[in-house]
Amino acid sequence: MIRRGLVTQPLDRITPPPALDESRVRADFPILDRPVGDHRLVYLDSAATAQKPRAVIDAMSDFYFRYNANVHRGVHVLGGEATAAYDRARELVRQFLNVPRVDEVVFTAGTTAAINLVAQSWGGASLRSGDEIILTGYEHHSNLVPWQLAAHRAGALLRVVPLLADGTLDLEAYERLLSGRTRMVAVSHASNVLGTISPVAQMARMAHEVGALVLVDGAQSAPHLPVDVQQLNCDFFACSAHKCYGPTGFGVLYGRQELLRRMPPWIAGGGMIEQVTFDATTYAAPPARFEAGTPAVAQAIGFGAAIEYLQQLGLDAVWAHEQALLRYATDRLSEVEGLRLFGNAPMKVGVLSFVLGTIHPHDLATVLDAGGVAVRAGHHCAQPLMQHLKVPATVRASFGVYNTRDDVDRLVEGLAEARQRFGR
């Protein structure tokens, strides 16, 4: 059972969700069997991309082995099977995000492409000089640069919601930024660096009061908690398959139908038309209007399999597992001398960004990697946030369904070794 509304009321839970069976979940991910050097792989980089369960790998192989064909075109058997599986994937996405109508699910090349689609199509048609777009201080470049481009073209302005010391959004400042000039609020559902979960439903209510639309970048939330776009009350929601245990190069955009219908085409070509002559073209209704070209059929099927896998585990159980791990890891890391953790919001996904003493994050990540512990080091495509934190980079450990307390212990051991090696 997936309980909705978790995001705003996590503490109201009364019945504990069924726990994940750790060893069974781990057995679902073949890659976890490979060693790294002499060590068992400890994969703590799921915020960059999640590993893939056998169910996803098999679903995609099965497509290529047995029924590879283009969709919505030929009349042959293979084409029919491929089309049925492809269309079913859209329905699975609809359920996954609790989208009202299946034609409100647009397939894209990922979160980045989904945001660019809205920024260019909606932004190009709707933004005027003097309009304002509100972003937050922890946006990933992919929910910042597309808006800069759109704003620059239209003569519109970007406004940024500042962060409080714990890594949450300053909602009073947000309220002051909202005005009749605000046309769009583009916000991460969860920060890829701090883990902070944004109070999206509340922010959307406030945005709608001034007539602005809300786009939610769900790249870091969709794999970790039950998403309900109706409960979030957002106008657009974007997420990527590969962070949800599915394939790379694929993602989705949810958009309210009356908005999508008014948006002009973005990329033009086959599959997005109604009728074409050399003089004029009429365009297909959404979502086809935004899906020119042969679609990523195998990836759609793979994402469908990933969604079924997550639903089988239960997103409630996933959330509970990762939250317990986050608490454990936060405690363990706070015991490490010289470790500075960034972001201690009360509502976080399983992301821990930190620096250790004066050891540069890249050196730290290299030492950890030599012990089989894979973490991310760098600016995490959030340079404005790094400027705010006054660090050039951080190390980031992030969790997926397959991580365990033992993984956290291995991370802490690696940190101790790094301290010893660098003597600081």
Added chain:
Amino acid sequence: MSDLDELYQSVILDHDRSPRNFRELAGPACRAAEGYNPLCGDKVRVMVRVEDGVIADASFLGSGCAISKASASMMTETLKGQTVAEANRLVERFHRELTGGPAEGDLPRKLVVFRGVTAFPMRVKCATLAWHAMRQALEPATAPDAT
């Protein structure tokens, strides 16, 4: 010695902790160039003072990992006293050493420690960042007619 020990030899850690020639260098005969790795955000600014075709002084500033700082630090030490032509040859030689290109001539003994980086392909750019910047800083001297 493990690959990791090979990478973080004590001389590298020493240059990281106390980088040599880590200072501003300004004046009429000074040239500077910046190296930036947008993937990791590391930045380095290298400076040289060239007198009569010879590098009279070299320095650097910036933030980076142990590998990039030690590499910049040891580069400035090595290049001091060399002619611009010699320096350019060494820049190319160092780059080839780390990227597996054909190596001609010996690498100065103190730079041999950076061979350990080749076992970590993801870190090669850290070691070469300052050297790329130095190549730029030296450029006008190799083509004086172009300026």
